[in-house]
Amino acid sequence: LHIICCLxxxxxxxxxxxxxxTGRPLLxxxxxxxxxxxxxxxxxxxxxxxxxxxxxxxxxxxxQEAVRTLKEAVAAGADRAxxxxxxxxxxxxxxxxxxxxxxxxxxxxxxxxxxxxxxxGDVSEDRYQGLVPGMLAAALGIPQVSAATRLEVTEEAATxxxxxxxxxxxxxxxxxxxxxxxxxxxxxxxxxxxxxxxxPTSRITMVSAxxxxxxxxxxxxxxxxxxxxxxxxxxTPRRNKxxxxxxxxxxxxxxxxxxxxxxxx
Amino acid sequence: VTRSVAIVAEAGLDxxxxxxxxxxxxxxxPVVAFLPDGGDASLAAAASAKPDRVVVxxxxxxxxxxxxxxxxxxxxxxxxxxxxxxLPAAVRWREVAAQLGFxxxxxxxTEVLELRRxxxxxxxxxxxxxxxxxxxxxxxxxxxVVTVAVPATVEGAILPERASALEAATPEASKRLLDRRxxxxxxxxxxxxxxxxxLSTAGRIVAVGRGxxxxxxxxxxxxxxxxxxxxxxCTRPIAEDLEWLPEERKVGxxxxxxxPALYMAVGISGAIQHLVGMRDSGVIVAxxxxxxxxxxxxxxFGVVGDLYEVVPRLTAxxxxxx
Numbered sequence: 212l213h214i215i216c217c218l219x220x221x222x223x224x225x226x227x228x229x230x231x232x233t234g235r236p237l238l239x240x241x242x243x244x245x246x247x248x249x250x251x252x253x254x255x256x257x258x259x260x261x262x263x264x265x266x267x268x269x270x271x272x273x274x275q276e277a278v279r280t281l282k283e284a285v286a287a288g289a290d291r292a293x294x295x296x297x298x299x300x301x302x303x304x305x306x307x308x309x310x311x312x313x314x315x316x317x318x319x320x321x322x323x324x325x326x327x328x329x330x331x332g333d334v335s336e337d338r339y340q341g342l343v344p345g346m347l348a349a350a351l352g353i354p355q356v357s358a359a360t361r362l363e364v365t366e367e368a369a370t371x372x373x374x375x376x377x378x379x380x381x382x383x384x385x386x387x388x389x390x391x392x393x394x395x396x397x398x399x400x401x402x403x404x405x406x407x408x409x410x411p412t413s414r415i416t417m418v419s420a421x422x423x424x425x426x427x428x429x430x431x432x433x434x435x436x437x438x439x440x441x442x443x444x445x446x447t448p449r450r451n452k453x454x455x456x457x458x459x460x461x462x463x464x465x466x467x468x469x470x471x472x473x474x475x476x
Numbered sequence: 477v478t479r480s481v482a483i484v485a486e487a488g489l490d491x492x493x494x495x496x497x498x499x500x501x502x503x504x505x506p507v508v509a510f511l512p513d514g515g516d517a518s519l520a521a522a523a524s525a526k527p528d529r530v531v532v533x534x535x536x537x538x539x540x541x542x543x544x545x546x547x548x549x550x551x552x553x554x555x556x557x558x559x560x561x562x563l564p565a566a567v568r569w570r571e572v573a574a575q576l577g578f579x580x581x582x583x584x585x586t587e588v589l590e591l592r593r594x595x596x597x598x599x600x601x602x603x604x605x606x607x608x609x610x611x612x613x614x615x616x617x618x619x620x621v622v623t624v625a626v627p628a629t630v631e632g633a634i635l636p637e638r639a640s641a642l643e644a645a646t647p648e649a650s651k652r653l654l655d656r657r658x659x660x661x662x663x664x665x666x667x668x669x670x671x672x673x674x675l676s677t678a679g680r681i682v683a684v685g686r687g688x689x690x691x692x693x694x695x696x697x698x699x700x701x702x703x704x705x706x707x708x709x710c711t712r713p714i715a716e717d718l719e720w721l722p723e724e725r726k727v728g729x730x731x732x733x734x735x736p737a738l739y740m741a742v743g744i745s746g747a748i749q750h751l752v753g754m755r756d757s758g759v760i761v762a763x764x765x766x767x768x769x770x771x772x773x774x775x776x777f778g779v780v781g782d783l784y785e786v787v788p789r790l791t792a793x794x795x796x797x798x
C-alpha cells in the first residue's frame with residue numbers, strides 16, 4: 212500500500228496581521244507551518260501505515276523554506292518527502308494557482324507511482340479554495356471524495372464517511388483514489404522541535420518544475436489561469452462601545468442600546 | 477461562435493443571488509441553466525435564475541459522481557460557448573468545480589462574493605483569503621469556473637416561457653463514464669442524515685464559545701436564546717473539539733456564514749475564522765471576561781464580564797421586558 216500525502220507550507224493565519232498603513236497582509240512576519248487539514252491528512256496516512264505497513268510519501272509545492280515543513284512531516288512518520296519548487300519570477304517564487312499546483316503534484320506523483328491513495332487536506336489554511344484535490348482527481352482520472360470525516364483502508368479500497376451539507380454519506384472507493392479530509396478526522400500528534408531538527412535535510416528531495424518535465428513558461432505569473440491581483444482589508448467598521456462596571460448597570464445600558472438600534476423592539 | 481454564461485441548478489436551491497452576480501459581470505450574454513436532472517424540483521431551482529435557456533446535461537440522471545458531472549458539464553460548456561460557469565458552493569459541487577476547472581483550463585475559484593469584467597479574456601472575482609482577513613481580487617482566465625454561496629429555495633418558481641424547452645446535451649459521453657462506477661454510494665443512514673438547523677435565515681442568534689466551562693452550562697445559553705427567540709450557534713472548538721453542539725451550528729469560515737439582525741457572541745474570543753461567519757450581522761453584541769479579546773473590535777456593544785454572571789441577569793432583564 213502506497214499513500215501519498217500532499218501538504219502545503221503556509222503562514223499561520225491566526226498570527227497574520229495587516230500593515231496598518233497599506234492594509235496588506237504581513238505574510239513574512241507570520242510563522243510558517245503545515246496547513247491545518249493537511250496536517251490531519253498526514254496523520255491519517257501515518258495512522259494507516261501503522262496499521263498496515265503502508266509507505267507514506269509526502270509531496271509539497273512550495274519555496275525552498277518549505278523544507279522545514281517537510282522535515283516536520285518526516286518527523287511525524289512519513290517515509291520520504293519531495294518538495295517541488297516552482298520557478299521564480301523577479302527573484303520571488305511564483306504564486307502558483309491551484310491548476311499549476313495540481314500539474315506539479317501530478318508530475319511528482321507519476322515519479323513516485325505506483326500509488327494507491329492520495330490524501331490531501333480538504334482546504335488550505337491560507338487560501339481556503341479547496342480545489343487541488345478535485346484537480347488531482349481530474350488530472351489522474353481517478354475517483355475522489357472530499358470532506359472526509361472517517362477513513363478505513365484495506366489493500367484495494369477505502370471506505371470514506373463524509374458530511375456533505377448536513378447529510379452523512381459513506382463511499383467505497385477502489386484504489387487508486389483521492390481523498391481530502393477535514394479536521395474532525397483525527398487529532399494530529401504533536402512533533403517536537405527537537406524531532407524536526409533531527410531529520411537530516413538529505414531526507415527531503417528537492418526538484419524543480421523543469422526537472423519534473425513541467426513547462427515552466429506555463430507557470431509564469433502572466434500565464435496562470437488564476438492570479439491574485441490585489442487584496443484589501445475585509446472588516447466593516449463597528450460601534451465598538453464597551454460597557455464596563457456593575458453587571459446590572461451594564462445590562463441595563465445594553466438593553467437600552469439594543470432598543471435604540473432597533474435590534475430589540 | 478455562441479457565447480453564454482452558465483449556472484448549474486440543483487433541486488432545493490435559490491439561484492437568484494448567483495444569477496445577479498453573473499449578470500452584473502457578464503451583462504448581455506445569454507444565461508443558460510444546466511440541469512443535472514430534469515425533475516420538477518430542479519426545474520424550479522433553474523427558474524429562480526430566470527435563465528434564457530435550460531439544458532439538461534448528461535443522461536438526465538442526477539450525476540452523483542464528481543467526475544461524471546464534470547465530464548458532462550465540460551461537454552455542455554464547450555457546446556454552449558460558456559465563458560463562465562457558476563456552481564453552488566456546496567461540498568459536492570466544489571468537487572465538480574475543481575474537476576471542471578481543470579478540464580476547461582481556465583481560471584477557477586470558490587466562494588466568490590462578486591464578479592466583474594477584467595481585461596480582455598478575464599473576469600475579476602472577489603473572495604476572502606487568509607482566514608477572512610482580506611478580500612482579494614483574482615483575475616480568472618475565460619472560461620472561468622466559480623462557486624457562489626446559494627440559499628435554500630422557495631419552492632415552485634415559474635419557468636419563463638422562453639426557457640420551457642429542455643434539451644439534452646451529450647448523453648453518450650456521460651453514459652460511458654457512469655458505467656465505470658468505482659464509487660458506490662451507500663444509502664445515507666436515515667437517522668444520521670439530519671437536516672441542518674437553519675441559521676442562515678435566523679433573525680437573532682446567540683453564539684457560544686470556549687468561555688463556557690461545561691457542556692451542562694449550555695442551559696444558560698438556551699435560556700438566553702429562548703427569551704430572545706434566537707437560534708443557538710457556536711464556534712469551531714465547541715463543535716469540532718468539544719462536540720457540545722452539532723457541526724451545523726458552527727459559525728465561521730469552516731461553518732455557516734450568518735447575517736442575523738442581532739448576533740450575541742457569548743464567551744467568544746473572536747478568532748478571525750469565527751468573525752468571518754458573523755461580521756455582516758446587523759448588530760453584534762459581545763460578552764467576554766477578557767477586555768482585550770478581539771471580539772470587542774468586531775462588536776457594536778461589548779459587556780466585559782463573566783458570562784456566568786452576565787447571561788443569567790441579561791436573560792432575566794429581557795424576560796422582564798417581554
